[in-house]
Amino acid sequence: MSFASKGMAATAQDEAYRAILQDIRSGRYQPGERLIPETIARELAMSRMPVREAFQRLANEGLVLIRPNRGCVVSGLTxxxxxxxxxxxxxxxxxxxxxxxxxxxxxxxxxxxxxxxxxxxxxxxxxxxxxxxxxxxxxxxxxxxxxxxxxxxxxxxxxxxxxxxxxxxxxxxxxxxxxxxxxxxxxxxxxxxxxxxxxxxxxxxxxxxxxxxxxxxxxxxxxxxxxxxxxxxxx
Amino acid sequence: MSFASKGMAATAQDEAYRAILQDIRSGRYQPGERLIPETIARELAMSRMPVREAFQRLANEGLVLIRPNRGCVVSGLTxxxxxxxxxxxxxxxxxxxxxxxxxxxxxxxxxxxxxxxxxxxxxxxxxxxxxxxxxxxxxxxxxxxxxxxxxxxxxxxxxxxxxxxxxxxxxxxxxxxxxxxxxxxxxxxxxxxxxxxxxxxxxxxxxxxxxxxxxxxxxxxxxxxxxxxxxxxxx
DNA sequence: CTTTGTATGAGTGTATCCACTATTACAAAG
DNA sequence: CTTTGTAATAGTGGATACACTCATACAAAG
CATH class of the missing domain: 1.20.120.530 (GntR ligand-binding domain-like)
Incomplete structure (x- = not known):
């Protein structure tokens, strides 16, 4: 599958990461859209925490922007x-x-x-x-x-x-x-x-x-x- | 200060990130050394969680390696x-x-x-x-x-x-x-x-x-x- | 002495809880 | 009607609690 990493998710955090990444790549989550941990956590049947950590990873890759106390948005590129x-x-x-x-x-x-x-x-x-x-x-x-x-x-x-x-x-x-x-x-x-x-x-x-x-x-x-x-x- | 980012840490996680990064750059934490969240958390007077998230960031930058259930080590480079x-x-x-x-x-x-x-x-x-x-x-x-x-x-x-x-x-x-x-x-x-x-x-x-x-x-x-x-x- | 099994403890991953911040809606004053 | 203050609410960051995994040490069997 092109540049995507293979293998099964070993941890909940990894599962969250892959799910969100997929949804950003596919365009389901569009630039500027806000990502609410609780919502996504419910969707994936896990707690907010692994989702938060997935956000971190995505932020480091520049796909998402986390402003302190102001949540996580899909980072649109100029x-x-x-x-x-x-x-x-x-x-x-x-x-x-x-x-x-x-x-x-x-x-x-x-x-x-x-x-x-x-x-x-x-x-x-x-x-x-x-x-x-x-x-x-x-x-x-x-x-x-x-x-x-x-x-x-x-x-x-x-x-x-x-x-x-x-x-x-x-x-x-x-x-x-x-x-x-x-x-x-x-x-x-x-x-x-x-x-x-x-x-x-x-x-x-x-x-x-x-x-x-x-x-x-x-x-x-x-x-x-x-x-x-x-x-x-x-x- | 060369390539280091300026400004004060807005969040505990950021503080942890900077502290650990500094210690890796300076050589205090050496390649192969294991980083225990609890220890670092105590040192910085915070809980394990922001430290964990700092690990995430460091892992994405390749400075640290996180193996599921096996902790976090400073990633030595071949x-x-x-x-x-x-x-x-x-x-x-x-x-x-x-x-x-x-x-x-x-x-x-x-x-x-x-x-x-x-x-x-x-x-x-x-x-x-x-x-x-x-x-x-x-x-x-x-x-x-x-x-x-x-x-x-x-x-x-x-x-x-x-x-x-x-x-x-x-x-x-x-x-x-x-x-x-x-x-x-x-x-x-x-x-x-x-x-x-x-x-x-x-x-x-x-x-x-x-x-x-x-x-x-x-x-x-x-x-x-x-x-x-x-x-x-x-x- | 080597090997294998088991127990104990340290450490990791996740869930829940709490305090604080920001945002929104609404009301009162101009 | 606009502006400004205030209350309510949603959401974030962090701490604690718990369950599970892994590693090590030690003991028993070969």
């Missing part, structure tokens, strides 16, 4: 912040491909092609699967770098922008899978030139940022002050 | 992990200088020189201050990028390796401030070429990794199994 996340992701994923290059043998390249094919199928089918396949494609490349912390950081960045990507892909006429040129990335990897692959990956990641930003800008001014899903919650 | 952190830091700080370049006017350059001078003074004095001044130097450059999340991530990386840097600087004959060539970075910034500055910063950050690694490797084999400060705790 357009500037989204740009920033893409910038960071570009250099980190650039580093990841570069480090992964020595491991791209014939088998790995074949698997990479597989991922691209799966993406295109999902894109053609039109379901919401494309985003997941796309993350898997990136996760596969990053995984070959064999750098656990690097992989974790990149995963966190993917998750942070996922809700926005989701609404974008849902609303936009020209879907991303038509214009996203993953072939260029695969091509660059095939050349075997690590520096080149890094540069191409950077470009590739950065390319989506302005398009997503433009969409969000348009939508936020279209919706005005009555927006149900504000692009920015923090000033 | 040499590979230290390398990885330097790799990540190199690309992130590279990005930071590149983005900061437009803001390097005469005043900023003067302040940068100030930082370098302060570093050299601290290095000559020989106290433990050099590390703090060094972090301030990097923090100043990163700060000019005006990218809050990027700055926060870099800060976290600095903190993660700080305990190791500390013992290294303490034990080594040829101190880092003699061989660290910050002048190259400043020089590169002065040229105004963003791409060049990025490349130099990457190089600069990466340069310390192998030397630190070598020191840790030597010490860990010298100390054998009886090491009081193991370089690696996770297998």
């Amino acid at each position: 357009i500037d912040e989204i740009y920033e996340l893409f910038e960071i992701r570009s250099v980190l994923e650039g580093l990841a491909v570069r480090l992964a290059m020595p491991r791209f043998d014939a088998a790995a390249l074949a698997e990479l092609d597989d991922h691209v094919a799966r993406m295109h199928r999902a894109g053609a089918a039109g379901g919401g699967d494309w985003l997941g396949r796309h993350q898997e494609f990136h996760a596969y490349i990053c995984g070959l770098s064999r750098r656990p912390k690097l992989i974790a950081q990149i995963a966190a960045l993917h998750i942070a922008v996922e809700p926005y990507m989701r609404v974008w892909l849902h609303h936009v006429a020209q879907p991303a899978h038509a214009t996203e040129r993953q072939d260029e990335v695969v091509e660059a990897i095939r050349t075997g030139d690590a520096e080149h692959a890094e540069a191409v990956m950077r470009e590739h990641v950065l390319r989506t940022a302005p398009r997503l930003a433009e969409f969000l800008r348009k939508r936020s001014q279209a919706a005005g002050a009555s927006s149900a899903l504000p692009a920015s919650t923090q000033p | 040499i590979d992990e230290i390398y990885e952190l330097f790799e990540i830091r190199s690309v992130l700080e590279g990005l930071a200088v590149r983005l900061a370049m437009p803001r390097f006017d005469a005043a900023a350059l003067a302040e940068l020189d100030d930082h370098v001078a302060r570093m050299h003074r601290a290095g000559a004095a020989g106290g433990g201050d050099w590390l703090g001044r060094h972090q301030e130097f990097h923090a100043y450059i990163c700060g000019l990028s005006r990218r809050p999340k990027l700055i926060a991530q870099i800060a976290a990386l600095h903190i993660a390796v700080e305990p190791y840097m500390r013992v290294w600087l303490h034990h080594v004959a040829q101190p880092a401030h003699a061989t660290e060539r910050q002048d190259e970075v400043v020089e590169a910034i002065r040229t105004g070429d963003a791409e060049h500055a990025e490349a130099v910063m990457r190089e600069h950050v990466l340069r310390t990794a192998p030397r630190l690694a070598e020191f840790l490797r030597k010490r860990s084999q010298a100390a054998g199994a009886s090491s009081a400060l193991p370089a690696s705790t996770q297998p």
